[in-house]
Amino acid sequence: MEVYEHDRSNTMIKSVSSLRSLAPVLIVLLLLALVPLFSPSNRFLSLAISAGINIIALYGLSVLFGQTGILSMGHAALVGVGAYTAALLARDFDIGFWVSIPVAGIMAAIVAAIIGIPSLRVSGHHFVIMTFAFGQLLTIILTNGGDFTGAASGLDMGKPVTMFGADLDALPRFYLLVVAFVTVSAVASWAIIHSSYGRTLRAIRENEKLAAALGIDVGRHKIGAFIVSGVFAGVSGVLLAYFLRHISPGQFASFPSIYLALMVMIGGARLLLGPLAGGILVSFLPEVLNLDPVQSRILYGACLIAVILFLPNGVIAGIADGWTWLVRMSKRRPAAGNVSEVGR
Amino acid sequence: MALCLGASGLPALAQDAGNTIKIGVVAAESGAFVSAGHTLPAGVGLAVKQINDAGGINVGGKNYKLEMVKRDDRTDIATAIAATQELVRDERVAAIFGSESHDFTLAMAKITQPAKVMHFAGNSTLGKVLTPEAVKGGGENHYLFQSEPQEFQRSGSTARGVLSLLEPLLGAKPKKSVVIAGNDATGQFLSSFYITALKAEGQDVPDIIFYPPETTDFSPFLTKAKSYDPDIIHFWYNGDSTLTALPQALELGAAKSYFMFGVDPGIWKERGLTADVPVAMSCVPICWGASSNPGSKPYFDAYFAAGAPHGVTSSVSLLYHDYVHFLAKAWEKAGSFDPDKTVDALMSMKYSGVVSDTLAFNETHQVTHATEVCAAAPGGDITCSMQQPPEKAPQ
Known part of the structure; x- marks a missing residue:
C-alpha cells in the first residue's frame, strides 16, 4: 500500500512537472489571443497570421528534430501537400475548410510515409539531402502538373473559412483561428513529448544503437515521427491556402523549407516555447528592423551561427539556462556573504 | 474573443478624406524581382507628381491632390499580402497598382476586389481570371484591370x-x-x-x-x-x-x-x-x-531625372504611369471616387498616353497597344x- 501511494505521488509530481512546461506556452498564446483587442494594424495581423501558420508546421518539425534528432530540409513541401489538397478538394469536390483539415493532414502524412520509408534507411546528412531533394521534386511536379495543379500559376482558393455560418475571412477572426490551431499544435506536441512514445523518440535521438539494443524498432519510430510531423505540416498548408487564397509551387520550394528549419533551430526544438519564438523572431525581424531580403538572410545566417556556437538548444533554452544560472548565482551570494560574516 | 469577432467586420470602403487621395503601390523594391519591381513606384510616382504639379484633379467640383503610398513586398508573398491588407484597410487607398508578380497579384486581388478597391496590374497572365463573368458588375474581379495587352x-x-x-x-x-x-x-x-x-x-x-x-x-x-x-x-x-x-x-x-x-x-x-x-x-x-516612339524620349528623360535607375526593364514603368493618368481622368469624368462609377467611366473612355494615343480597356478589362x-x-x-x-x- 505504501509502495502504491509512493508511485501515485511520483506520477502526480511528474504530471505537475510536465504541465509546468505547457503553462508558459498557454499563457503566451492566451496573451497573443488578446492582441486583436488592442486594434493592431492589419499589416501586423496579416504578418502574425503568416507567422502562426509557420509555427504550426514548426511544432511538427520540433517533434522530428527536437525529439528524434532528424532534420528535414523539405518540410515546406509537406506544407504544400496540405495546401494543394485543400485547394483541389475545394475546386473539384466543393469540400470546405473543416473537412480539408483532417484530409490534408492524412495526405501529408501519407506523403511523409512514402518519402520517409526510403529516406530513413539512411541517416544524418543523407536524410537531410533526400528531404531537400523531395522538396525540389514536388516543386517540379507541381510546376509541370498542367491544369490539375494549375502548373506554375498555381491554384485559386475560392471558398472562405466559415464556422457556425459565420465567415472567418476578416483578419482578426482568421488570426484567432490560427492562434487556436497553434494552441492545439502546441498541446499535441506537448502530449507527444510527455508520452512514452516521446521518450522512445528521445532514446533514439540520444543513441540509436543503444535504443535498438533495447528492442526499440528505430526505423519504424523514425518514420512514425516523420509522419507525425507531416500531419502538422498538412494542417499548416490548409490554413495557408485559405489565408492567401492563391497558392503556387514557388511557395513550397527550397527557400521556405530552409526558413522552417532555420526557425526551429533559432527558437529551439526541444522546448515548447522554441517553435513559437523561432516563428515569431524570423517572421518579424525583417519587419521590425526594416531589412530587405539580402540583409535578412545575412542576419539569419549570423543568428544561426551564433545559436549553434553559443545556444545549441536554441534561444529559448539559452534564456532558460541563463535564468537558471542567475537564480543559482543569486542564491549563492547570500551564502557566500554568510561565510564572510562568519570569517569576520 | 467575442469582442474581437464582433470588431472584425470589413472597414468602410476607400473614401476621399480631406483633399488628398491615396494611391497604393505594392512592388518588389528588394529581393529577386527588384529589377521589374522598382519600376512600379517610379512610374506611379512620376505620374502622381505630374498630376499634382498640374494642379491635381477636379472631382465633383472639388480639387484633390494625389498621394502615393508605396510598400516593398520584398519579393515575398506574405509581405505582399500584409502590405495589401495595410493599404486597403489601414491606409484606405482608392486604388492599388501592382504587383509585378502574377502570383502576388492574384492573391492581392482576393483582398482588393471584395473591398472594391481599383486594382491595376501589368501581368498579361491575368487573362486567366479576367473573364466576362468575373469582370461584370458584381463579379469577383470587377475592379481589376490589366495594363498590359492580352x-x-x-x-x-x-x-x-x-x-x-x-x-x-x-x-x-x-x-x-x-x-x-x-x-x-x-x-x-x-x-x-x-x-x-x-x-x-x-x-x-x-x-x-x-x-x-x-x-x-x-x-x-x-x-x-x-x-x-x-x-x-x-x-x-x-x-x-x-x-x-x-x-x-x-x-x-x-x-x-x-x-x-x-x-x-x-x-x-x-x-x-x-x-x-x-x-x-x-x-x-x-x-x-x-x-x-516619339513619346519615349520626353517620358524617359523625366523618368530618369526623377531618380529612377537605367534598368533592363525600365519600360515596364509605362504599364503603370499611363494608367494613373487614365484613372485620374476617369475620376474626373465620373465626378466621384465611387468605384462602380469609376469602372463605368474607365470603360467608356479613351486616353492618350505615352504608350498609345488610344488607350482603352476592352470588355474584359484589358488594354491593346503596340x-x-x-x-x-x-x-x-x-x-x-x-x-x-x-x-x-x-x-
Missing part, C-alpha cells in the same frame, strides 16, 4: 517585329526558331502564346526548352538548342536571365541570330555589348535606349520599330 497580342506583335527586323540582317527569311524560356508561372504562360505566334508567322519551332528560374549555366540548354541548327534562338523570358545566357550562346555559336525578350537596347549600349550575329530585343512596351522591337546589327547599329498587335488570336 498575351496573344503582345506575343503576336513581338514575333512579327523580331522576324521582320532580323530578316534583312540575316540576308534571308528565317525559317527555324527555338524558344528558351524560364520554367515559372510567367515563362510557361507567355511562351505558349509566343510559340503559337511564331508558327502563325510561318516559323518551324522544333522545341521549346525550359530552364529553372535560378539557372546561371545555360550551356546544357544552349547545346540542345544548337542541335536543331536554328536561325533564331528566342530567349523569351526573363530579361535578367537572358543577359546571362546570351554571352554563353555567342560563345557556343548556338544560332545564326538571337532574340532577347524584355531587354532594352539602352542596356545593350550602356554595357557595351557586342555580337558577331544579329540580336533582336523587345521592350514592354516601348524602349528607352533607342526608340521609334510593342516595340529593336535589332542590333553585327556592326552595332540599332533599328527599332513599333509593332501593332494582331486583331485575333492565331489558332
Whole structure:
C-alpha cells in the first residue's frame, strides 16, 4: 500500500512537472489571443497570421528534430501537400475548410510515409539531402502538373473559412483561428513529448544503437515521427491556402523549407516555447528592423551561427539556462556573504 | 474573443478624406524581382507628381491632390499580402497598382476586389481570371484591370517585329526558331502564346526548352538548342536571365541570330555589348535606349531625372504611369471616387498616353497597344520599330 501511494505521488509530481512546461506556452498564446483587442494594424495581423501558420508546421518539425534528432530540409513541401489538397478538394469536390483539415493532414502524412520509408534507411546528412531533394521534386511536379495543379500559376482558393455560418475571412477572426490551431499544435506536441512514445523518440535521438539494443524498432519510430510531423505540416498548408487564397509551387520550394528549419533551430526544438519564438523572431525581424531580403538572410545566417556556437538548444533554452544560472548565482551570494560574516 | 469577432467586420470602403487621395503601390523594391519591381513606384510616382504639379484633379467640383503610398513586398508573398491588407484597410487607398508578380497579384486581388478597391496590374497572365463573368458588375474581379495587352497580342506583335527586323540582317527569311524560356508561372504562360505566334508567322519551332528560374549555366540548354541548327534562338523570358545566357550562346555559336525578350537596347549600349550575329530585343512596351516612339524620349528623360535607375526593364514603368493618368481622368469624368462609377467611366473612355494615343480597356478589362522591337546589327547599329498587335488570336 505504501509502495502504491509512493508511485501515485511520483506520477502526480511528474504530471505537475510536465504541465509546468505547457503553462508558459498557454499563457503566451492566451496573451497573443488578446492582441486583436488592442486594434493592431492589419499589416501586423496579416504578418502574425503568416507567422502562426509557420509555427504550426514548426511544432511538427520540433517533434522530428527536437525529439528524434532528424532534420528535414523539405518540410515546406509537406506544407504544400496540405495546401494543394485543400485547394483541389475545394475546386473539384466543393469540400470546405473543416473537412480539408483532417484530409490534408492524412495526405501529408501519407506523403511523409512514402518519402520517409526510403529516406530513413539512411541517416544524418543523407536524410537531410533526400528531404531537400523531395522538396525540389514536388516543386517540379507541381510546376509541370498542367491544369490539375494549375502548373506554375498555381491554384485559386475560392471558398472562405466559415464556422457556425459565420465567415472567418476578416483578419482578426482568421488570426484567432490560427492562434487556436497553434494552441492545439502546441498541446499535441506537448502530449507527444510527455508520452512514452516521446521518450522512445528521445532514446533514439540520444543513441540509436543503444535504443535498438533495447528492442526499440528505430526505423519504424523514425518514420512514425516523420509522419507525425507531416500531419502538422498538412494542417499548416490548409490554413495557408485559405489565408492567401492563391497558392503556387514557388511557395513550397527550397527557400521556405530552409526558413522552417532555420526557425526551429533559432527558437529551439526541444522546448515548447522554441517553435513559437523561432516563428515569431524570423517572421518579424525583417519587419521590425526594416531589412530587405539580402540583409535578412545575412542576419539569419549570423543568428544561426551564433545559436549553434553559443545556444545549441536554441534561444529559448539559452534564456532558460541563463535564468537558471542567475537564480543559482543569486542564491549563492547570500551564502557566500554568510561565510564572510562568519570569517569576520 | 467575442469582442474581437464582433470588431472584425470589413472597414468602410476607400473614401476621399480631406483633399488628398491615396494611391497604393505594392512592388518588389528588394529581393529577386527588384529589377521589374522598382519600376512600379517610379512610374506611379512620376505620374502622381505630374498630376499634382498640374494642379491635381477636379472631382465633383472639388480639387484633390494625389498621394502615393508605396510598400516593398520584398519579393515575398506574405509581405505582399500584409502590405495589401495595410493599404486597403489601414491606409484606405482608392486604388492599388501592382504587383509585378502574377502570383502576388492574384492573391492581392482576393483582398482588393471584395473591398472594391481599383486594382491595376501589368501581368498579361491575368487573362486567366479576367473573364466576362468575373469582370461584370458584381463579379469577383470587377475592379481589376490589366495594363498590359492580352498575351496573344503582345506575343503576336513581338514575333512579327523580331522576324521582320532580323530578316534583312540575316540576308534571308528565317525559317527555324527555338524558344528558351524560364520554367515559372510567367515563362510557361507567355511562351505558349509566343510559340503559337511564331508558327502563325510561318516559323518551324522544333522545341521549346525550359530552364529553372535560378539557372546561371545555360550551356546544357544552349547545346540542345544548337542541335536543331536554328536561325533564331528566342530567349523569351526573363530579361535578367537572358543577359546571362546570351554571352554563353555567342560563345557556343548556338544560332545564326538571337532574340532577347524584355531587354532594352539602352542596356545593350550602356554595357557595351557586342555580337558577331544579329540580336533582336523587345521592350514592354516601348524602349528607352533607342526608340521609334516619339513619346519615349520626353517620358524617359523625366523618368530618369526623377531618380529612377537605367534598368533592363525600365519600360515596364509605362504599364503603370499611363494608367494613373487614365484613372485620374476617369475620376474626373465620373465626378466621384465611387468605384462602380469609376469602372463605368474607365470603360467608356479613351486616353492618350505615352504608350498609345488610344488607350482603352476592352470588355474584359484589358488594354491593346503596340510593342516595340529593336535589332542590333553585327556592326552595332540599332533599328527599332513599333509593332501593332494582331486583331485575333492565331489558332
